[in-house]
Amino acid sequence: MTPFPIQEMALPLALSGQDLIGQARTGTGKTLAFGIAMLQSIGKPRKNRKKPRGLVVVPTRELAVQVSEDLVTAAGKLGSRVLTVYGGRAYEPQIEALKAGVDVIVGTPGRLLDLVKQKHLDLSQVTSLVLDEADRMLDLGFLPDIERIFKLIPAERQTMLFSATMPGEIVSLSRKYLNRPTHVRAEHETGEGGETMPPQxxxxxxxxxxxxxxxxxxxxxxxxxxxxxxxxxxxxxxxxxxxxxxxxxxxxxxxxxxxxxxxxxxxxxxxxxxxxxxxxxxxxxxxxxxxxxxxxxxxxxxxxxxxxxxxxxxxxxxxxxxxxxxxxxxxxxxxxxxxxxxxxxxxxxxxxxxxxxxxxxxxxxxxxxxxxxxxxxxxxxxxxxxxxxxxxDLGETGRTRTRSGNGRRREEREERPTRTPRQRRRTRGGRELADNAPAEKPEVEVVSTKTEETPAIFTADEIQEAAEPKRTRTRRGAASTAIEQALAEAPESPVKSTRSRRAAEESPMESRTAAEQVEEAPVKRTRTRRAAAPEPERAETLIEPASAPVTERQAAPVTERQAPPVVQAPPVVQPAAQSVPAPSFTTPPPPVRQEQERIIPASPFSVIFQSPDLATDDDDIAPSAATERKQQRRQPRGGGGNRRRTG
CATH class of the missing domain: 3.40.50.300 (P-loop containing nucleotide triphosphate hydrolases)
Structure with a gap:
C-alpha cells in the first residue's frame, strides 16, 4: 500500500522525537502517522511496567473507539496494551485494566480527569502525548481540561497535534504547549482558513x-x-x-x-x-x-x-x-x-x-x-x-435514553413485570384473623321496639317545655299513672307521650279516648332516660330488666290549644333520723334551664369613651411653632443690651 503524503512527511519527524503539528485532509491516514511513531518509541510491553507511557486525547467517544481499533491493528506484532477510556461506560472494567497495566491510553478529557481524581490513573510516566482533532481540543470548551492534563504529565515529553483544520489562532495557541514544533501540511490547495478540501x-x-x-x-x-x-x-x-x-x-x-x-x-x-x-x-x-x-x-x-x-x-x-x-x-x-x-x-x-x-x-x-x-x-x-x-450492556453511568426521548427503552418497559393485585388482610387489635374465623357479635345489641319499658314521669318543668318546638329529654319514672294523671289534669295542652308500646296496648280505651279529644299535630320524638335505682327489695318492680334497651322514642298525636297549667310532682320526703333513705317512686326534678342573656353589641357609631374637658376659660391657647420662632427672633441675643435697657 502506498503511504499518503502526511505519513511520508510526518513519520520521520515523529520517530526522531520532535514536536509536530500535522495538517492533512480527512481520510489520509493521520492516525497511523502518529500511532506508529508512538508505538515504536514505547516498545514492547513489560510485566513490571503498569503505568501508561503513551496518551491520545480525542474529543468524541466514537473517535476514541476508532483510534483504539487502529492502534490495536498497528501494534499487532508488538503486543502493546491499548485501553480505551471514555464516558458513558462503567468505571469498573476500566479500573481493572489500569491495575493490570497498560501501555497506551486513548480517551476523552472528562473520563481521564475523573480517573486521575480517583487515583486510579497515573500520568507521571507519559513520554508521548497526541491531541487528535487538535482544533477541537484547544477550543473554548476543552481548553481548561487540556491545560489540566498538560500539568499532570512530565515536561520532558513529545507532543503531536493532528487535525484537518488548523486556523492561525489555534496554531499560535498550540505553541504554548509545544517545544519548537514543526508544522507539516500535506496539501497545497487550501482555503483562506487553512482547510484542505477533499478532491475526490x-x-x-x-x-x-x-x-x-x-x-x-x-x-x-x-x-x-x-x-x-x-x-x-x-x-x-x-x-x-x-x-x-x-x-x-x-x-x-x-x-x-x-x-x-x-x-x-x-x-x-x-x-x-x-x-x-x-x-x-x-x-x-x-x-x-x-x-x-x-x-x-x-x-x-x-x-x-x-x-x-x-x-x-x-x-x-x-x-x-x-x-x-x-x-x-x-x-x-x-x-x-x-x-x-x-x-x-x-x-x-x-x-x-x-x-x-x-x-x-x-x-x-x-x-x-x-x-x-x-x-x-x-x-x-x-x-x-x-x-x-x-x-x-456497557454499564452506563447516566440515565437510559430512548430514540423517541421518553426516558426508557421500549424493551425495558415491555419486560417490566406486572403489578401483583393488592391483598387485604383481616385484623383485629393488630392480630391477623383467619378467613374462616366467625364474626364476633357487636357489643351493642339491637333490641326490638316491642320490649317492655317503664314509663316516665312528667314533671312540671317538662310539661312546660313540651309546648316549645324543641326536642327535650325526659327521664323514666317508676309508674305510668303519673303520666295519665298529668294528661287528665291538662287535657288541652300538647303533651309529649313517652308511654311504651305495651302500656298503650294494655289501655286501648284510654288511648282511643285521648285520640278523640285531640286533633292531629306534628309528631315529636323524645328520649327517655333510665330511672334511678331504688331499694334492692323493690328493684324487681321499679327497675327494668338488663335486656331492656337503653332508650326508646315514642310519638303520640297532640293538638295545639291553650297553655297547660303547671303540674308539680309530689315531693320526695326522706326521714332525717334514718341512715337509709326511704324509697322514692319519682325522680328528682331536673334543673330548670335558664336561657342565657343575649349580648347585644354596641353600635360602632356610638362614643365609647370621651375624655373630660379639663380646660377653663382662663387658660391661654397654646402657641404654634411659627409663633414660638417669631418670639425667639425678637429676643436679643446678648445679655448686655438688656442690662442697659433695664438700667
Whole structure:
C-alpha cells in the first residue's frame, strides 16, 4: 500500500522525537502517522511496567473507539496494551485494566480527569502525548481540561497535534504547549482558513425549502449506485425528526446524537458498518474522525455553521482514495451564512440553484430514475434494520435514553413485570384473623321496639317545655299513672307521650279516648332516660330488666290549644333520723334551664369613651411653632443690651 503524503512527511519527524503539528485532509491516514511513531518509541510491553507511557486525547467517544481499533491493528506484532477510556461506560472494567497495566491510553478529557481524581490513573510516566482533532481540543470548551492534563504529565515529553483544520489562532495557541514544533501540511490547495478540501468529493449545493427537504432526501436515497449515506442535522430534535420520517418512508435508518446512551450510539454505528442500516442521521458528534467504508453520499440537511464543520462533514465520504458525493441544502435565511463559508473555502457556489423535489436537475445530477417518489418501494426494502443489531450492556453511568426521548427503552418497559393485585388482610387489635374465623357479635345489641319499658314521669318543668318546638329529654319514672294523671289534669295542652308500646296496648280505651279529644299535630320524638335505682327489695318492680334497651322514642298525636297549667310532682320526703333513705317512686326534678342573656353589641357609631374637658376659660391657647420662632427672633441675643435697657 502506498503511504499518503502526511505519513511520508510526518513519520520521520515523529520517530526522531520532535514536536509536530500535522495538517492533512480527512481520510489520509493521520492516525497511523502518529500511532506508529508512538508505538515504536514505547516498545514492547513489560510485566513490571503498569503505568501508561503513551496518551491520545480525542474529543468524541466514537473517535476514541476508532483510534483504539487502529492502534490495536498497528501494534499487532508488538503486543502493546491499548485501553480505551471514555464516558458513558462503567468505571469498573476500566479500573481493572489500569491495575493490570497498560501501555497506551486513548480517551476523552472528562473520563481521564475523573480517573486521575480517583487515583486510579497515573500520568507521571507519559513520554508521548497526541491531541487528535487538535482544533477541537484547544477550543473554548476543552481548553481548561487540556491545560489540566498538560500539568499532570512530565515536561520532558513529545507532543503531536493532528487535525484537518488548523486556523492561525489555534496554531499560535498550540505553541504554548509545544517545544519548537514543526508544522507539516500535506496539501497545497487550501482555503483562506487553512482547510484542505477533499478532491475526490463532488460537491452539490442547492437552495431548498424547509418543508421540501425530506422529500428530496427520500428521492436521493434511491439514486443509482448509492451505498451508505450520512445525513447531518444541526440539532438533536431535527436529527430525531428526520430519522423518524425516513423510517416511515421505508428506509433502514438510525440516529446518533448526544441525547442517546453510549450503548445505543455504538449499536447504531455497528449496524451502519455492518450494512444492517444504510442511512445514518447524526449531529456534528459524528462529523469528526469517523472512518466507515463505502460511504458514497453525505447530505447536509442543515447548512453548516462554519467552514471547518463543512470540511469535516463532507470528509466522511471519499476517504482513502475513494470518491463520493456531498449535497448541501441551504434555506433562504441561511444564504448569508453559506456565502461566508463559500468565500472562506474558495468554492463556486455563491448563488445556489433554487431546487425542489420535482426539479429536473435533481434526477439528472444524482442519477435518480425518472418517476421516483420519496417512499421506498416494498420490493427494495432488503435491509434488516437497527433492531437486528444487539445493544451491548456497557454499564452506563447516566440515565437510559430512548430514540423517541421518553426516558426508557421500549424493551425495558415491555419486560417490566406486572403489578401483583393488592391483598387485604383481616385484623383485629393488630392480630391477623383467619378467613374462616366467625364474626364476633357487636357489643351493642339491637333490641326490638316491642320490649317492655317503664314509663316516665312528667314533671312540671317538662310539661312546660313540651309546648316549645324543641326536642327535650325526659327521664323514666317508676309508674305510668303519673303520666295519665298529668294528661287528665291538662287535657288541652300538647303533651309529649313517652308511654311504651305495651302500656298503650294494655289501655286501648284510654288511648282511643285521648285520640278523640285531640286533633292531629306534628309528631315529636323524645328520649327517655333510665330511672334511678331504688331499694334492692323493690328493684324487681321499679327497675327494668338488663335486656331492656337503653332508650326508646315514642310519638303520640297532640293538638295545639291553650297553655297547660303547671303540674308539680309530689315531693320526695326522706326521714332525717334514718341512715337509709326511704324509697322514692319519682325522680328528682331536673334543673330548670335558664336561657342565657343575649349580648347585644354596641353600635360602632356610638362614643365609647370621651375624655373630660379639663380646660377653663382662663387658660391661654397654646402657641404654634411659627409663633414660638417669631418670639425667639425678637429676643436679643446678648445679655448686655438688656442690662442697659433695664438700667
Amino acid at each position: 468529493v463532488r460537491q452539490i449545493v442547492w437552495r431548498t425549502h424547509r418543508m421540501d427537504k425530506i422529500e428530496i432526501v427520500g428521492r436521493l436515497l434511491q439514486a443509482d449506485g448509492r451505498g451508505l449515506t450520512m445525513v447531518f442535522c444541526e440539532t438533536k430534535r431535527a436529527c430525531d425528526m428526520v430519522a423518524e420520517q425516513l423510517d416511515t418512508r421505508g428506509f433502514a435508518v438510525a440516529a446518533v446524537h448526544g441525547d442517546l446512551g453510549q450503548g445505543q450510539r455504538e449499536q447504531a454505528l455497528r449496524a451502519f458498518r455492518n450494512g444492517k442500516i444504510d442511512v445514518l442521521v447524526a449531529t456534528d458528534v459524528a462529523a469528526r474522525g469517523i472512518d466507515i467504508d463505502d460511504v458514497t453520499h453525505v447530505v447536509n440537511y442543515d447548512c453548516p455553521t462554519d467552514d471547518k464543520t463543512y470540511v469535516h462533514r463532507i470528509g466522511r465520504t471519499g476517504r482513502a482514495g475513494r470518491t463520493g458525493i456531498s449535497v448541501t441544502f441551504v434555506e433562504w435565511e441561511e444564504l448569508t451564512r453559506w456565502k461566508m463559508i463559500n468565500q472562506m473555502l474558495g468554492l463556486d457556489f455563491a448563488e445556489p440553484v433554487e431546487t425542489y423535489s420535482t426539479s429536473p436537475h435533481v434526477y439528472s445530477e444524482l442519477s435518480i430514475p425518472e418517476g421516483t417518489k420519496g417512499v421506498l418501494p416494498h420490493a427494495n426494502r432488503s435491509r434488516v434494520g437497527l433492531s437486528a443489531e444487539r445493544i451491548e
